[in-house]
Amino acid sequence: MASSELIGRREVKTEIKKQKKERMLVKTTKRLLKNKLAVFGLIIIAIQVIMAIFAPLFAGYDPVEQDLPNAQLGIGAEGHWLGTDNYGRDVWSRLVFGARISLVVGVTSVSLGLIGGVILGLLSGYFKKLDGPIMRVVDLLFAFPGILLAMLIIAMLGTSLVNVVIAISIWSVPTCARIVRGSVLSVKKQEYILAMRSLGASNKRILFKHILPNCMAPIIVFATMRMATAILSTAALSFLGLGAQPPTPEWGAMIATGQDFMFTSPHLTIIPGIAIMLVVFAFNVVGDGLRDALDPNMELDT
Amino acid sequence: MVGLIVKRFLQLLLLLFGISFLVFMSMHIAPGDPATVIGGPTATESDLEAIREELGLNRPVLVQYVDYIRGVVQGDLGYSFQNNQSVTEAIMTRFPQTLNLAVASMIVAILIGVPAGIISAIKQNSWFDFSSTTIALAGISIPNFWLGAMLILIFSVQLQWLPVGGLSAPFWTIEGIKQLILPAITLGTASAAMIARMSRSAMLEVIRADYIRTAKAKGVKAWSVIWVHALRNAMIPVITVIGLNFGFLLGGTIITEQVFAINGVGRLMIDAIAARDFPVVQGTVLLVATLFVVVNLIVDIVYALIDPRISYD
Numbered sequence: 001m002a003s004s005e006l007i008g009r010r011e012v013k014t015e016i017k018k019q020k021k022e023r024m025l026v027k028t029t030k031r032l033l034k035n036k037l038a039v040f041g042l043i044i045i046a047i048q049v050i051m052a053i054f055a056p057l058f059a060g061y062d063p064v065e066q067d068l069p070n071a072q073l074g075i076g077a078e079g080h081w082l083g084t085d086n087y088g089r090d091v092w093s094r095l096v097f098g099a100r101i102s103l104v105v106g107v108t109s110v111s112l113g114l115i116g117g118v119i120l121g122l123l124s125g126y127f128k129k130l131d132g133p134i135m136r137v138v139d140l141l142f143a144f145p146g147i148l149l150a151m152l153i154i155a156m157l158g159t160s161l162v163n164v165v166i167a168i169s170i171w172s173v174p175t176c177a178r179i180v181r182g183s184v185l186s187v188k189k190q191e192y193i194l195a196m197r198s199l200g201a202s203n204k205r206i207l208f209k210h211i212l213p214n215c216m217a218p219i220i221v222f223a224t225m226r227m228a229t230a231i232l233s234t235a236a237l238s239f240l241g242l243g244a245q246p247p248t249p250e251w252g253a254m255i256a257t258g259q260d261f262m263f264t265s266p267h268l269t270i271i272p273g274i275a276i277m278l279v280v281f282a283f284n285v286v287g288d289g290l291r292d293a294l295d296p297n298m299e300l301d302t
Numbered sequence: 303m304v305g306l307i308v309k310r311f312l313q314l315l316l317l318l319f320g321i322s323f324l325v326f327m328s329m330h331i332a333p334g335d336p337a338t339v340i341g342g343p344t345a346t347e348s349d350l351e352a353i354r355e356e357l358g359l360n361r362p363v364l365v366q367y368v369d370y371i372r373g374v375v376q377g378d379l380g381y382s383f384q385n386n387q388s389v390t391e392a393i394m395t396r397f398p399q400t401l402n403l404a405v406a407s408m409i410v411a412i413l414i415g416v417p418a419g420i421i422s423a424i425k426q427n428s429w430f431d432f433s434s435t436t437i438a439l440a441g442i443s444i445p446n447f448w449l450g451a452m453l454i455l456i457f458s459v460q461l462q463w464l465p466v467g468g469l470s471a472p473f474w475t476i477e478g479i480k481q482l483i484l485p486a487i488t489l490g491t492a493s494a495a496m497i498a499r500m501s502r503s504a505m506l507e508v509i510r511a512d513y514i515r516t517a518k519a520k521g522v523k524a525w526s527v528i529w530v531h532a533l534r535n536a537m538i539p540v541i542t543v544i545g546l547n548f549g550f551l552l553g554g555t556i557i558t559e560q561v562f563a564i565n566g567v568g569r570l571m572i573d574a575i576a577a578r579d580f581p582v583v584q585g586t587v588l589l590v591a592t593l594f595v596v597v598n599l600i601v602d603i604v605y606a607l608i609d610p611r612i613s614y615d
Contacts, residue, residue, distance in 0.1 A: 037436070136320075139317065140320045140321065140324060143317055143320075143321050143591050143594060143595050144321075144553075144587070144590075144591050145549045145550050145590065145591070145594040146553035146554060147556070147557070148553045148556070148587060148591065151571070151572075151575060151587070152325065152583075152587050153328070155328075155329070155575040155578075155580075155587075156328045156331070156332040157332070157333075158333070159575070159576065228443065232445055235445055236446075236447060239445075239447045239557070240447075240556075240557065240560055240572050241572070242572070242575060252445070252447075255451065258451075259451055259561075262454070262455060266455055266459075269448070269451050269452075269455070270452070270455075273445060273448035273451070276445045276448065277440070277443055277444050277445065280444075280445070281439065281440055284442060284443050288439070
C-alpha cells in the first residue's frame, strides 16, 4: 500500500513537471508569435524546409543538366520563369536544390558544433580542473577572426562541401563552449544543485538532468543564430571556390559563376543572393525573437 | 596599470606561440606531400627525396617548427611552393592594400553605425528606431560578397560612376578614393550594423541610469544630458565593439578582395589554399591572427584606461 502511494505521488510529480514544461513552451511560443519579424522569419524557414524536402517536386528540371541552346535566358522566359544560366540550366531548379544544400549543411554543421561545444562547455564549467586547459584551447581558437579558422581547416583538409561542414562545425565549438560554460557556472551556484549533491546524486546525473536543461535557453538561441552564420559562411566559402565545386547548385557557387556574366545576365548573381539573404535574415530574426521570448524577466502582457 | 600591460603582453606572447604552433601543425598534418607539389607530376622518387632533403622536410616535426619560429622572429616566413618567392616579401607588397581597405571600412562602419545607434536609442520605438534596427539586422544578414557584386552592378556597370575593381592608385588621390568607396561599403556594412546595435543598447542602458535622471532633474539641458553625460558612458562598450570589429574587418578583407579583384593578403591566402601552397597559407593566416590578437590587446588596455571602474588585478 505504501509503495503504491509512493508511485502515485511520483506520477503526480512527473505530471506537474510535464505541465510546467508545456506551459513554458506555450508561453515562449506566444511571445515569439507576438514578434512580427520573428513570424516573418519562421515563414521563410518553413518555406526553405518544404522546398528542401520536396526539391524534385518543385524544381521541374534537373539542376545540373545542361541545355546549351537555351543558355542565359532572362527572367520570365518560357518554361524557365527565373531564366537559365550560362550552360542553359534552369535557375529556379538550381535555387530549389540549393535550398536543400544550404539547409543540410547548416543543420549538420551546427549540430556537430553543438555536440562539441556543449560537451566542452559542460566539462569546463562543472569541473574546475578541466576549466583552465579547455578555456585556453578555446581562447586559442578565438584568435582566428571570423571565417579564418574555417579557412585554415579547409586549407588543411582540401576544398569540398564536406570539408566545409567539418570546418564550420569546428569553428562553432569555441563560441558554444563559452556560452554553455557561462550558464553552467551560474546554474552550478544555485541551491538545488548543492542539495542534489548532498543527496548523493552522481556528477553525470547532475550535469545532464539538472544543469543541462537549465542551460537550454542560451543554447537554443545560439543554435538558431549559428544557422545563419553557417549558411552565410558556406555560401561565402563556395563563392571563394573553397566549398561546393561546380556543377553543384550551391547558392554561393552560383553567385561566383554569375559574376562572370554580370554584364549580360545580372539575374544569375542577383537571385541566389536574395535567397541567401532571406534565409540568413530569417534565422537571425528568429534567433533574436527567441532570445527575447526565452528571457524569464520579460513580462508577457496579455 | 603597468602591471596590467606587462601581464597582458606576456599572455599575448603565449597566445602567439599557441597560434603559430596550431597553424604550423595543421599545415603539417594536412594530407598531401609538399615535395610532390613542388616537384610536379613528373618527379621521380629520388627527385622527391632530394626536395625533402633540401627543404628539411625529413627532419622531426618539432625541429622543423623551432626552425620555422626562428625564421618568423627574424621576419622570414619561408618560401612559396609555387614560385619560390619569399612569403614575407609577397605579404609585404600586398599588405598595404589590405590595411587600406580595412581602415576605410572601419571609417564607414563608425560613421554609419554610431549615429544610427544613438538616434535609435534616443527615439526608441519611433519609426527611425524600427527601420534602423531592421536595416541593421538585414546588414548582418547580407552576404557581403553579394552586396559587393550588387554595388558593382549599380554604380560601376549601370551608372558608371565608380571603377569595377582594383586598388592600384594611392588612397590620397581622387582615383584611389573612388576605388576604395565600393569595397569599403561592402566590407563595412556588417560592422556598421553590429556597431549600431551595440550603440543602441548601450545608450538605452545609460539613459535609464539614475545619474541621467538626476542630471535631468537638476535642469541640465536635454542635449547636454545626451551628448555630454550619457554618450561618454555609453561609448565605452561601443569602443570595445569597434576594436573587435577591426580585427574582424581584417579577416573580412579576404572575401572583399576577391570580389573587387584587389591584390591584398586575402587573395594571396585564397590562391594559396587552392594551390595547397602551405608556406603562404601559414604566413598569411599567422599574420591575420597576430594582428587580430594584438588589436584585441590594445582595445583591452584602452578599455581599462577610459573606464576607471575596471581593474584587472
